[in-house]
Amino acid sequence: MQLDDQLLVGHIPAQDRQVRLLLDSGRFDEADAVFDELIAVGAAVVDARWNRSTVLVHRASLAWRLGRLSLALELVTDGWTEMDLQHPSGSDSAHTISMLGHLLEIIGRRGPALNLMELAVEIARDTDDPDALAYCLANEGIARVLHASGGAGEFAIARQRCAEAEEVARVGRVKRTALAGKARALAGLGEREAAETAAQEALSRASRAQDYVAAALANWVLAELRHDCHELVDARGYAHSALDGAEMVQDSGLMLRFSRNLAAICAELGDPSGEAAALRVAVRAACTSIKLLSEGLGQALEQRRVAIQTQRVALEAQEAALRDPLTGLANRLGLESLAPSLLDRCRSQGRKPWLVLLDVDWFKDVNDFAGHPAGDVVLQEVANLLRRECRSGDLLCRWAGDEFVVLLVDDSEDPREAGPVVAERIRAAVDAHDWRLVLGGVTNPPTVSIGITAGYADLQELFANADIALYRAKRAGRNRVAATPDNEALA
Template identity: 60%
Template sequence: MSGHIPAQDRRVRLLLDSGRLHEADVAFDELIATGVNRVGEQWNRATVLVHRAWLSWRLNRIPQALELAAEGWTELDSDQPAGKSAAQTISILGNLLETIGHRASALELMTLAVQVARKAGDPETLAHCLVRQASALIFRSVARDVESAERLFTTARDLFDEALLVVDKGQLQRVALAGGARALAGLGRLPEADRLARRSLELSKQTDDWFCMAVANWVLAVVHRDEGDLHEARTFASRALDNAESIGDTMQMMRYSLDLAAICVQLGDAVGEAAALRRTVRASGIAVETLQEGLGQALEQRRVAVQAQRMATAAQEAAVRDPLTGLVNRLGLQRQAPVLLETTASQGRIPWLVLLDVDWFKDVNDLAGHAAGDATLQEVAHLLRRECRADDLLCRWAGDEFVVLLVDDAEDPRHAGPVVAERIRAAVDRHDWRLVLGRTRQPPTVSIGVAGGPAKLDHLFAAADIALYRAKRAGRNRVEIDRGDPEQDRPEIQGG
């Protein structure tokens, strides 16, 4: 993909294809944290977005992949696409849809991308688009009847041949060699297929490109199977499956494990067949679990979006409501608090102000996306409602800061400010955040400052703010109570 996306994006792709999945995951987090707007004007925003969507899918981050893909697709001028960036964007989108299983639209997009690339006159862009379309046809060919397969193999071979005419190095060449070899094997031209596959395998080993190694070994397995050399076919098929498992490519894993099982059947190797089928089931399980978790996250974020939209509509009628969480906003707190404080003082009871801040909230937005950040704030608001009484005043003060103004009940110590604050902190700490953020995210916590006594709102807030600073300074995820310390204005806390 060189020349079309930033170097740091290409690095994630190389880490994935060399089987260094953990490093790729970490590098991608760093990449997302920078934001698309900071990659530089020389890069096309739509192309970067859809490529990152494809990387997200490879890393099993389904909701993030869909969000990035939708944003990139929106950025693209799809009415009259033109130029090499448009061709790349459309082609990557088609490749992503093919991987997802939306195959009708995928092939249309990849075919369109080739047409746009031809008009753009950029050889490298054309080669990328040709290889993606041809690779999709190869995987379709192996699942079709003989007549359809022959037509698809022929088309794929022509596309790979054209790509090899304009590119003679790098991964693009290795993929075109291996893919072209598979097309030739499908057409029965086994000696040519063997030669191209071995060339691709040799180049792939030199660069630790396990993706291309997997494809080349698969082709050699097919060649030896069709030549009747089943023992060699089993060896190459096993290597191909090992390579696919190393890079976590479930589509390759399922295809190669099924082929390995079929070869073992021909050999009468029942043990090998059972082992291959177990690997097929494992690959299918990984794919299903990933999609289920992704669907759960997508549904949860959609639920939050729908709920937020309903709240936003209601909030337009009342300026004192926060449209995201539905809680009272700063204006609402400033209007309602004096009445509550005056009533409390007249009854001889103690008012408490609980000020809480979500720890490291910026990391949630940077690494998981703003939809997940909004969902996190929504969940915090939900937990506040659950842990407080109906007549307590709940407020989203600003950003990730919330205020609870409550009245101490002398007959029930469960409603004292410090007790409620600790209950809120524990509820957030124990909450199951996986549906909102997935399994790989650090669960959010809150730091809380508490102040009480017969005072005006600004005095209570200032005292609680100092206590909150102490909670942050002491390690976060804790409650601190105002002790009347003569501290100055708190320093700014970095990272939330």
């Protein structure tokens, strides 16, 4: 359903309103050209003077009517994202939410559509804008009569909404639309005489104003009334006029509804050619709806793919920031980020974590005599040996330069012995490693000195204690493991 463009004055830029007026007049080529000019700088570009979500949702409805379904979905997604649906207020929000409801109704999401339309009415009631209230009331009322399953409750709500919209509206088209909607609600409630009067009045006003939408609705109501009385020839005439109006404004929702009604009437009349023609229109309108749903699903899947890819890239970037590029181990930032949770886990399980701090002995000689590229290879080899000798749950880190840290949190070994056992395995592996392919005979093969400590302390305190133990290992002649005094018995 398309309601009065004047309702959007003050909410929508003039060029956007011009496109709608051209569409409502059936001048689609002109509307298409003006829309192209409008979005030449970008369909989502909105002047700061306007409410962006309102304009984007309005443009989505224009794009849909012009058959630009992908653009319509993109715009409605952007517009919906802009909306603050937690605390919406004001006439801009009322218009936007009501239009969102209309677009959801088009693609068959009737329950959510009516929820949004009802919310829009509530918001509009809290404003001092009668046009906004009329717009929202009429939008909801027409949506209800178009899809009412015959229940009196649905028609009663629709009559109340349309009657109130007609009463508060200050401009013509919404009055005509609301009057036609009220006529259908009255017919659904069995008030045939009142429905006939309202429908004829709506048709008369719409014809004088060249309001194709209101005229189509009024003709549809009159067709329904004649059909119920088995006045099938008159019903067919009104149904034809209703469908012509819907086609004039290219509203596929109305086309689908009215063409099915016409096909049913033609079938009862024994008019196979009329029935076939109506069904062709129904198929065309249904194909448009299916295409919209298909593109919507495709776009949703693409958005999901992009979101997953973006999340993956972000995670990779985050991981890269925590990893040493040379060795692939965690870097200092990685250790500081990951260690607190690992230490907390150890404490909660009643285990004392060990911190192993190792330093490559005489590493300066490696760089001086074998060169920095060879020094890099030595560090990579030490990192590989750490991976081989440590447990899967341990945290391995290149702290800085030729210093490495291992936080032992894996519980696969006796925690009282894990530090000394793993540290000695690392020392022995480095000492026994064949360094000839890396260094030849240029310098002495590297060894490591290791300081270890354990306790219920934070990372900073553990590191400080392990550093003291490392200094003792260096002073004692290198290529050995030393523990802090309170852990010496275990080492």
